[in-house]
Amino acid sequence: MAIKDVVKEKYGQAALRAVDGQGNSCCGGSASCGPETWDPITSNLYDEQQKAGVPAEAMLASLGCGNPTALAELKAGETVLDLGSGGGIDVLLSAKRVGPTGKAYGLDMTDEMLALARENQRKSGVGNIEFLKGEIEHIPLPDNSVDVIISNCVINLSGDKDAVLREAYRVLKPGGRFAVSDVVVRGEVPAEVRQNMLLWVGCIAGALEEQEYRSKLAAAGFELIDVEPTRTYDVEDARQFLTGQGIDVDAIAPQVEGKFMSAFVRAGKPGRAKECCEPGCCS
Numbered sequence: 001m002a003i004k005d006v007v008k009e010k011y012g013q014a015a016l017r018a019v020d021g022q023g024n025s026c027c028g029g030s031a032s033c034g035p036e037t038w039d040p041i042t043s044n045l046y047d048e049q050q051k052a053g054v055p056a057e058a059m060l061a062s063l064g065c066g067n068p069t070a071l072a073e074l075k076a077g078e079t080v081l082d083l084g085s086g087g088g089i090d091v092l093l094s095a096k097r098v099g100p101t102g103k104a105y106g107l108d109m110t111d112e113m114l115a116l117a118r119e120n121q122r123k124s125g126v127g128n129i130e131f132l133k134g135e136i137e138h139i140p141l142p143d144n145s146v147d148v149i150i151s152n153c154v155i156n157l158s159g160d161k162d163a164v165l166r167e168a169y170r171v172l173k174p175g176g177r178f179a180v181s182d183v184v185v186r187g188e189v190p191a192e193v194r195q196n197m198l199l200w201v202g203c204i205a206g207a208l209e210e211q212e213y214r215s216k217l218a219a220a221g222f223e224l225i226d227v228e229p230t231r232t233y234d235v236e237d238a239r240q241f242l243t244g245q246g247i248d249v250d251a252i253a254p255q256v257e258g259k260f261m262s263a264f265v266r267a268g269k270p271g272r273a274k275e276c277c278e279p280g281c282c283s
């Protein structure tokens with residue numbers, strides 16, 4: 001089965017579990033999924049104020065690995081696009097931050113997730129939101145139309161990360177910001193260890209190594225690139241899953257230490273929209 005079909009099936013089922021009122025406590029790692037399990041990747045990402053401001057169902061459907069809306073500096077009147085918006089949690093939070101003069105788009109390819117997100121929008125009563133069906137490798141928005149791109153644990157799922165970053169660059173306005181949470185690998189890790197850890201995290205297509213991420217962003221045209229770890233995972237987090245895969249967890253522990261993380265990845269599209277106070281701008 002193609003990567004995209006695996007991803008659609010997996011997140012289609014996750015959306016239906018959320019509709020049934022069951023939590024999804026993991027970004028994708030099969031061993032640690034379940035409403036009763038505390039998951040080190042997806043748990044406790046949002047503060048009480050954020051939780052109180054969105055429908056409980058939207059919070060229950062959260063499958064991210066960070067909190068990009070808390071880290072991105074969203075301003076009133078801006079247009080935000082969330083790549084792989086899932087149940088819509090970050091779109092709802094962004095829409096509140098940019099206010100009625102701004103707009104928040106969510107983009108997702110999975111029908112069940114789009115239905116869940118639209119229902120969560122309806123319950124929230126927030127109007128300045130639009131959920132679009134499509135792929136993050138082919139963003140259905142015009143060039144230079146978005147101020148900020150956010151995303152939460154989705155780019156690692158794409159089999160064509162160069163296309164995602166090219167498209168993100170294309171739709172951003174000059175001076176626009178790329179501000180996403182993603183799983184990132186830091187440094188060299190033996191292929192088998194990497195594969196098993198990423199399977200635990202749920203990165204079906206594989207996460208990028210930090211330097212590779214930086215290079216790909218630069219190749220797409222971005223500047224001011226920064227990768228800031230927000231959570232680092234060790235073998236204890238993944239012990240149960242890895243043991244189930246027949247892996248000697250203690251033996252691989254040193255190769256895992258400090259290498260797998262959720263990170264806040266930031267970059268900017270060069271150029272700046274002219275402020276109206278600049279000469280020639282308003283004439």
Ligand SMILES: C[S@@+](CC[C@H](N)C(=O)[O-])C[C@H]1O[C@@H](n2cnc3c(N)ncnc32)[C@H](O)[C@@H]1O
Nearest residue numbers: 011062063064084085086108109110135136152
């Ligand atoms: C890990 S979930 C994260 C959802 C959401 N960002 C959150 O924080 O709860 C991944 C989501 O990305 C969507 N997705 C994955 N790959 C995609 C792609 N190539 N194009 C569009 N959507 C994609 C899935 O359908 C799913 O809803």
